[in-house]
């Protein structure tokens with residue numbers, strides 16, 4: 001199987017100071033990697049380096065056998081908080097179309113018909129066939145996230161980098177987005193790296209899991225990586241609960257991380 005991403009002895013710096021070190025992994029084409037770690041662990045940093053946006057690193061990093069910069073045409077990156085100005089009244093279809101227009105580096109007054117058709121298909125693919133004409137700002141959180149997925153898909157990437165696509169969504173919206181991600185994996189075979197605090201909705205599609213906390217703690221198949229002692233090494237010695245972004249996560253057994261009620 002061909003490797004989509006290979007990192008060997010990768011250390012990433014900001015202004016000469018290491019932010020994330022000892023990163024070693026190989027991700028095969030078509031596989032999905034779930035990237036876990038507490039706030040400030042370096043998750044976004046790793047995604048941005050793979051996307052070719054941050055270049056201060058040492059060691060080897062290959063994306064489809066190229067440097068991240070050379071591989072940018074194959075990669076779509078969906079940042080955690082989208083940078084769309086919601087005061088600009090764009091429809092869902094226009095937001096998705098932007099994914100194709102930016103990629104080509106052309107500015108249009110009018111979006112070409114061919115791109116609108118592709119955008120409509122991409123919306124349909126993520127289960128939002130009927131909402132193309134609606135203002136983006138009026139959509140629910142789960143719908144917005146799926147519009148952003150469609151926008152990332154329209155350029156036909158080989159690698160999708162998703163920064164906390166489930167954050168700030170209620171459980172049913174999380175399930176909708178997780179199901180769209182699952183479809184991207186099964187129907188399109190796109191390699192994905194997904195950062196998440198809530199691993200449960202994504203466990204089905206995770207072929208590999210990486211836990212990081214300023215350095216790589218572990219990388220492997222979910223059953224091997226999600227061990228109690230490893231979780232503790234990442235999140236500290238707290239027995240079976242972890243708190244991330246104000247939410248309490250409980251760890252029961254070696255596979256289940258679920259949100260418990262804060263006492």
Ligand SMILES: Nc1ncnc2c1ncn2[C@@H]1O[C@H](COP(=O)(O)OP(=O)(O)O)[C@@H](O)[C@H]1O
Pocket residue numbers: 014019037038039040041042043044045046
């Ligand atoms: N632009 C930046 N300049 C300097 N330090 C940064 C920058 N972005 C992130 N960092 C630092 O790098 C570390 C990892 O941050 P980040 O990748 O955002 O973590 P995560 O996404 O896991 O919460 C943190 O200590 C953060 O303060």
Ligand SMILES: [Mg+2]
Pocket residue numbers: 043044045080163
């Ligand atoms: Mg982050």
